[in-house]
Amino acid sequence: MMEQTQKTDVIVTEGVTKVYTADGIPVNALNGIDLTIQSGEFTALVGPSGSGKTTFLNIISGLDNPTAGKVWLAGKILSEMGGNELSDFRRDNIGFIFQAYNLIPVLTVEENIEYIMLLAGVPKAERHERVLAMLEVVGLRGVADRTPTQLSGGQQQRVAIARAMVSEPAIILADEPTANLDSKTGADLLEMMRHLNGETGMTFIFSTHDPMVMENAQRLITLRDGQIDSDKAK
Amino acid sequence: MILKIAFRNIFRQKRRTILTALAMIVGFTLLSLTIGLSDGAYGGIIEMFTRNRTGHIQVHRAGYLDKPSLYETIDGYAAIGETIQGTAGVDAWTPRVYAAGLGSVGEKSTAVQIIGVDVAREIQATRFNNKVVEGRVLGEAASHEAVIGKGLAKVLSAKVGREIVVFSQGADGSLANDMYKIVGIAESGDDPTDRTACYLHIEDAQELFVLPGRAHEIVVIVSKINQVDKVRNAFEAKFNNSPLDVAPWQVIAKSFYRAMKADQQGDAIARWVIMLIVAIGVLNTVLMSVLERTREYGVLKAVGTKPTQIFWLVICEVVVIALGSICVGALLGIFVNYVLSIYGITYPEEITYGGMKFKTLYAEVNIRCLIIPAITVLLSAAVVSLFPAIKAARIMPAKAMRTH
Numbered sequence: 001m002m003e004q005t006q007k008t009d010v011i012v013t014e015g016v017t018k019v020y021t022a023d024g025i026p027v028n029a030l031n032g033i034d035l036t037i038q039s040g041e042f043t044a045l046v047g048p049s050g051s052g053k054t055t056f057l058n059i060i061s062g063l064d065n066p067t068a069g070k071v072w073l074a075g076k077i078l079s080e081m082g083g084n085e086l087s088d089f090r091r092d093n094i095g096f097i098f099q100a101y102n103l104i105p106v107l108t109v110e111e112n113i114e115y116i117m118l119l120a121g122v123p124k125a126e127r128h129e130r131v132l133a134m135l136e137v138v139g140l141r142g143v144a145d146r147t148p149t150q151l152s153g154g155q156q157q158r159v160a161i162a163r164a165m166v167s168e169p170a171i172i173l174a175d176e177p178t179a180n181l182d183s184k185t186g187a188d189l190l191e192m193m194r195h196l197n198g199e200t201g202m203t204f205i206f207s208t209h210d211p212m213v214m215e216n217a218q219r220l221i222t223l224r225d226g227q228i229d230s231d232k233a234k
Numbered sequence: 235m236i237l238k239i240a241f242r243n244i245f246r247q248k249r250r251t252i253l254t255a256l257a258m259i260v261g262f263t264l265l266s267l268t269i270g271l272s273d274g275a276y277g278g279i280i281e282m283f284t285r286n287r288t289g290h291i292q293v294h295r296a297g298y299l300d301k302p303s304l305y306e307t308i309d310g311y312a313a314i315g316e317t318i319q320g321t322a323g324v325d326a327w328t329p330r331v332y333a334a335g336l337g338s339v340g341e342k343s344t345a346v347q348i349i350g351v352d353v354a355r356e357i358q359a360t361r362f363n364n365k366v367v368e369g370r371v372l373g374e375a376a377s378h379e380a381v382i383g384k385g386l387a388k389v390l391s392a393k394v395g396r397e398i399v400v401f402s403q404g405a406d407g408s409l410a411n412d413m414y415k416i417v418g419i420a421e422s423g424d425d426p427t428d429r430t431a432c433y434l435h436i437e438d439a440q441e442l443f444v445l446p447g448r449a450h451e452i453v454v455i456v457s458k459i460n461q462v463d464k465v466r467n468a469f470e471a472k473f474n475n476s477p478l479d480v481a482p483w484q485v486i487a488k489s490f491y492r493a494m495k496a497d498q499q500g501d502a503i504a505r506w507v508i509m510l511i512v513a514i515g516v517l518n519t520v521l522m523s524v525l526e527r528t529r530e531y532g533v534l535k536a537v538g539t540k541p542t543q544i545f546w547l548v549i550c551e552v553v554v555i556a557l558g559s560i561c562v563g564a565l566l567g568i569f570v571n572y573v574l575s576i577y578g579i580t581y582p583e584e585i586t587y588g589g590m591k592f593k594t595l596y597a598e599v600n601i602r603c604l605i606i607p608a609i610t611v612l613l614s615a616a617v618v619s620l621f622p623a624i625k626a627a628r629i630m631p632a633k634a635m636r637t638h
Contacts, residue, residue, distance in 0.1 A: 063535075104534065111235075
C-alpha cells in the first residue's frame, strides 16, 4: 500500500470510519471508506447533506481524526504524526478553500495570502512577489491592503483560493467553494481552478452540491450515509 | 507574524482588551496602594518608635543590654560620640544615663526611672522637646531641673513648679539623693514609660550617681533608616577592639519588631487575596477571548500554524495587555500613593500601636509599590493564560471551525 502511495497516489484511505456522539447517541458519519486519489485529479465529492462529504475532507486533511481506519497522505500516515508535525505537513502539502472563506480577520489580503509562506520561512521579497502574482491570477489586483471585511463574498473566496494555492501545495481541498457565491463568480472561480489544475498539476478535491462543479470534475464520487455510493471517472 | 496577529487582536477586540486591562490595572493599583499604605504605616511607626525612644542604633558597654547595671558605663563617651558623628550616614547622637530610684513629691513616693539626657543633643536626636506637653523642656545647662512623665505626675500628684526628691545609690556606694524642680510634664506615647520617667540633665544625673564623664547608652540617629545596617557595620569596624556593643533598633526592641513583622505577614495575606482576585479576573477574560475565537484558532491551525505557535499567540496577547496595564497601573499607583503620602487618611479616632498613638495613616511612594504589583500582574497573567493557551493550542481544527 505505501509503495503504491509513494509513486502516484496522493491520498489513500483504508476503512475510514467516523462516529460522532450527538446527545449521547452515536451517529455514523463515515462507514469504512476505502479510496485512492491520484495526483493531478480534479475530483468532486457529491451527495446529500449529512452524507459525510465535509467529514471525509476533514479526515483526509488531518483536521479531524477518524474513529477507525487509516489515511495515507503523500505517503505518510496522518494518525502517526504529532501536532506540530501535522501542522507543518498541512502547511507544505495542502491548500484549503472553505465554504465560509475563513480568512483571518485581523490581517490584510496580502498578509492572509502570505501567512502560509511566512510560516514556511519564505523570504519577504519572494513572498511579496508571489502574493502579487497570485492576486493577478485571481483577479484581485489593487486590494492587497484591504481587510477581509472590506471585500465582497466573491472577493473573499478569491483571496481564500489565492491563499490555498500560493505555496503551490500538492493538494487543494475545497469544501463547497461556490456555495456562497453567485453563479457568475462561481463559474469564474471554477474556471480559474480548472486552469490551475491543468497548468500546475495540483490535485483538486471538492465537496459540492453545485452542478457546475460536478460538470467540470474529472471524477465524481457520490457519498451516501457515510459510504461510497458510486465512483465515476469522466 | 504571531506578534503582529497578537497586537491586531488586541486592538480589534477593544471591549475585551479594555475589560482584561481594567482587571489588571485595578489589581495593580490596589496592590500598589496596599503596599504604599502598609509601608507608609510601618515606616511611620518605626520612625516614631525609633525617634521617640530607641534611636536607630544604640551603643552600650558589652553586656549592658542583657543585664543593665549602673556600673556598666561607656567611659569617655564624648570622644566616642565624636567618632560616631564622623561616620557617614549618621544624623545625630545623644548620650543617656539610666538609674532606678525612688521619687517623692510631698507625701507621695513611687519608683522612678531616672534618665539623664544631654538636652541639646536629645532635642536634635529624639525631638525631646516635642514630648513636653506641659511646662517647658529642661535647660541646656544643668540646673537641678526635672521633667517627669505624665503618668508619674499623676501618681505623685505632681505639678509643674513643685519639687521632686530622688533617692538612689551612687556608683561609689554612697547614698544618692537630691531635689529637683519640676519644670515640665512629658508624654512619650508609651504609658508604662511615662509612669516612671524622670528626666534630668545628664550632668545632674552624673553628679547624683557619681558617674563623671560616663554614660550608659549612646543613641544614634541615621539619615535614612535603610542605612542602619551599613552604619552599624561601620561602627562595629571602628569599635572592634573596644568593650562596646553596637545594636540596631530591631535588636533593642525585639518584641516590638517581632509584633510588627507578624502584623506585616497579615498584610501579605491581604495582598495574596488581591492577587488572586486579579488572577481570576484575567483568567475569566482570557478564557472568554479564547472561546470567542475558537473558529479563528481552528483556521490558523488548518492552514499550518503549529499548536506551539497558537499557544504563544495567546500568551503574547495577554502579556502585551499586562505590560500596557502595568504602565497605566504604575502611573495610577504612584499618583494615589503620592496624594495619600501628603494628605493621608485620617482615622475617626486615634489608634495605638506599640504604645504610640496615630491619627493619620500616610502612604509611602517607593520602588516596592511598583515592582511587586508589576511582577504580580505579569506573572499571574502569564500563569492564568497558560490554561486558555493550552486549550487553544489543542483545538481540533474541524471542530473549531464548526463553531460560530
